[in-house]
Amino acid sequence: MHYLDNSATTKPYKAVIETVSWMFEHTYANPASLHGLGFQAEQTAEDARKKLADELHAKPSEIIFTSGGTEANNLAIHGVVNRYQNRGKHIITSTIEHDSVYEVFQKLEQEGFAVTYLSVDENGMISLEELQASLTNETILVSVMHVNNEMGAVQPIAEIGHLLTGYPKVFFHVDAVQSFTKIPIDVQTMKIDLLSVSAHKFHGPKGIGALYLRKNKQIAPLLIGGGQEMGIRSGTLAVPLIAGMAKALEITIAKRESFLQNTHIWKTELLTSLTSLKRIRINGEKGVPYILNFSCVGLKSEVLVRALEDETVFVSSKSACSSKKESPSRVLLAMGRKRSEAISGIRISMGMLTTATDISHCQKALQNVIPTLQQWIKV
Ligand SMILES: Cc1ncc(COP(=O)(O)O)c(C=O)c1O
Structure with a gap:
C-alpha cells in the first residue's frame, strides 16, 4: 500500500x-x-x-x-x-x-x-x-x-x-x-x-x-x-x-530536515512525470514540497482517486472534510481555475513515513492510469 x-x-x-x-x-x-x-x-x-x-x-x-x-x-x-x-x-x-x-x-x-x-x-x-x-x-x-x-x-x-x-x-x-x-x-x-x-x-x-x-x-x-x-x-x-x-x-522535528530534502526531490520527480502527460494542469507548484496538486482536465477527481486506489496508491481529491461533497474545489476556483479544472483536482501529500518506493510506485500508477482513462472517456 x-x-x-x-x-x-x-x-x-x-x-x-x-x-x-x-x-x-x-x-x-x-x-x-x-x-x-x-x-x-x-x-x-x-x-x-x-x-x-x-x-x-x-x-x-x-x-x-x-x-x-x-x-x-x-x-x-x-x-x-x-x-x-x-x-x-x-x-x-x-x-x-x-x-x-x-x-x-x-x-x-x-x-x-x-x-x-x-x-x-x-x-x-x-x-x-x-x-x-x-x-x-x-x-x-x-x-x-x-x-x-x-x-x-x-x-x-x-x-x-x-x-x-x-x-x-x-x-x-x-x-x-x-x-x-x-x-x-x-x-x-x-x-x-x-x-x-x-x-x-x-x-x-x-x-x-x-x-x-x-x-x-x-x-x-x-x-x-x-x-x-x-x-x-x-x-x-x-x-x-x-x-x-x-x-x-x-520524532517529526528530528526528521524534518531530511523530510524537506526528500520531498523536494520527490515532488520534482512527480511533476516531471505529470507534465509528460496530456491535459494536466499543476496547481500551486511553488508551495511546500510535501503537497502536490494537479488537475487532470476532463477526468473527475473521484474517478482518478478510485483508479489509483486499484493500483494501491491512496491520494485524495480535495480537503478530506469536503472530499465527499460532489462540488468543485473552492480553493482551486479561488485561484482562478475553470470549473472543469476545479472538479478534477488531485492532491498527493507526503509524510514522514513516505518512501522513495511510494513515489516511484505512484509515478508508474499515474503513467498507467491517466492515459488509459483518458482513452476510455475520450477527453
Ligand atoms: C488547514 C487545516 N486546518 C484545520 C484542520 C482541522 O484539523 P482537525 O482535523 O484536527 O480538526 C485541517 C484538517 O484537515 C486542516 O488541514
Missing part, C-alpha cells in the same frame, strides 16, 4: 501508539487530582506543553490544549469576536482557508459581522496590499492560514505579522495545522497572537491539538466548566493523547 494522503491524516508512529497505550494503562489519573497519580499526569501534560511551546518559541503558559485543529480554530475566532465585538465588527480572512475557519467566518457574516475574504492569485497567494487596504478602525481579527491543505501555498505570515503591528487592536490568528513541525515557526518574530495545531497531521493521535495564545491577550472561552487551561478551555485534559502528541512532535 502506498499512502499519499498525509494532509488528510497521518499514520501514528509506533512510538506514539506505545506512549498513548502506556499512558492509558498507567497514567490515567486526572491531572487536576491532588494525589500523586494526579501529579504524575499533570507533570506529563506540562512536559508536553513545554515541548510545544519550545517549538513555537513561546512560553508553556501560552499553550492551550484542544481536541484538534477545528476546535483550536473555532476557539481562536469565536474567542476574539465574542470578547471584542464592542471594539469593532470587521474581520478578515482569505478565500482559501480550511472549512473550520471559512465556515465560521460565513456564520459570523450571517450574524452581522462585516467580513473581508482576501483573494488569492493563480499561485494561491494573498496580497499584502489587499490586506492593508482592507484594514479599518473596526477590524478586530485577521485569520490567514500558513500552508494551504489542498495545494500547499505558503502565505507570507511574518510579513502579515509585521504589517499588523501597526494595528494593535487587531488579533492575528494563523491556522498552522499543515505546517507545524514541518516548517519552523517562531511566534515572536512572526508576530502571531493565536496559532492552531493538530497532532494527527504529524503522526500523532487524532483528537488532540493546541492553540497558542499570546501572553496578556485575552479571549472568551468556548467551553465553560471546570476552569482548566486557565479557564479558556474547560474539560479534563486528555493526558495520554497529549503525551502522544509530544512524542510525535519530538
Whole structure:
C-alpha cells in the first residue's frame, strides 16, 4: 500500500501508539487530582506543553490544549469576536482557508459581522496590499492560514505579522495545522497572537491539538466548566493523547530536515512525470514540497482517486472534510481555475513515513492510469 494522503491524516508512529497505550494503562489519573497519580499526569501534560511551546518559541503558559485543529480554530475566532465585538465588527480572512475557519467566518457574516475574504492569485497567494487596504478602525481579527491543505501555498505570515503591528487592536490568528513541525515557526518574530495545531497531521493521535495564545491577550472561552487551561478551555485534559502528541512532535522535528530534502526531490520527480502527460494542469507548484496538486482536465477527481486506489496508491481529491461533497474545489476556483479544472483536482501529500518506493510506485500508477482513462472517456 502506498499512502499519499498525509494532509488528510497521518499514520501514528509506533512510538506514539506505545506512549498513548502506556499512558492509558498507567497514567490515567486526572491531572487536576491532588494525589500523586494526579501529579504524575499533570507533570506529563506540562512536559508536553513545554515541548510545544519550545517549538513555537513561546512560553508553556501560552499553550492551550484542544481536541484538534477545528476546535483550536473555532476557539481562536469565536474567542476574539465574542470578547471584542464592542471594539469593532470587521474581520478578515482569505478565500482559501480550511472549512473550520471559512465556515465560521460565513456564520459570523450571517450574524452581522462585516467580513473581508482576501483573494488569492493563480499561485494561491494573498496580497499584502489587499490586506492593508482592507484594514479599518473596526477590524478586530485577521485569520490567514500558513500552508494551504489542498495545494500547499505558503502565505507570507511574518510579513502579515509585521504589517499588523501597526494595528494593535487587531488579533492575528494563523491556522498552522499543515505546517507545524514541518516548517519552523517562531511566534515572536512572526508576530502571531493565536496559532492552531493538530497532532494527527504529524503522526500523532487524532483528537488532540493546541492553540497558542499570546501572553496578556485575552479571549472568551468556548467551553465553560471546570476552569482548566486557565479557564479558556474547560474539560479534563486528555493526558495520554497529549503525551502522544509530544512524542510525535519530538520524532517529526528530528526528521524534518531530511523530510524537506526528500520531498523536494520527490515532488520534482512527480511533476516531471505529470507534465509528460496530456491535459494536466499543476496547481500551486511553488508551495511546500510535501503537497502536490494537479488537475487532470476532463477526468473527475473521484474517478482518478478510485483508479489509483486499484493500483494501491491512496491520494485524495480535495480537503478530506469536503472530499465527499460532489462540488468543485473552492480553493482551486479561488485561484482562478475553470470549473472543469476545479472538479478534477488531485492532491498527493507526503509524510514522514513516505518512501522513495511510494513515489516511484505512484509515478508508474499515474503513467498507467491517466492515459488509459483518458482513452476510455475520450477527453
Ligand atoms: C488547514 C487545516 N486546518 C484545520 C484542520 C482541522 O484539523 P482537525 O482535523 O484536527 O480538526 C485541517 C484538517 O484537515 C486542516 O488541514
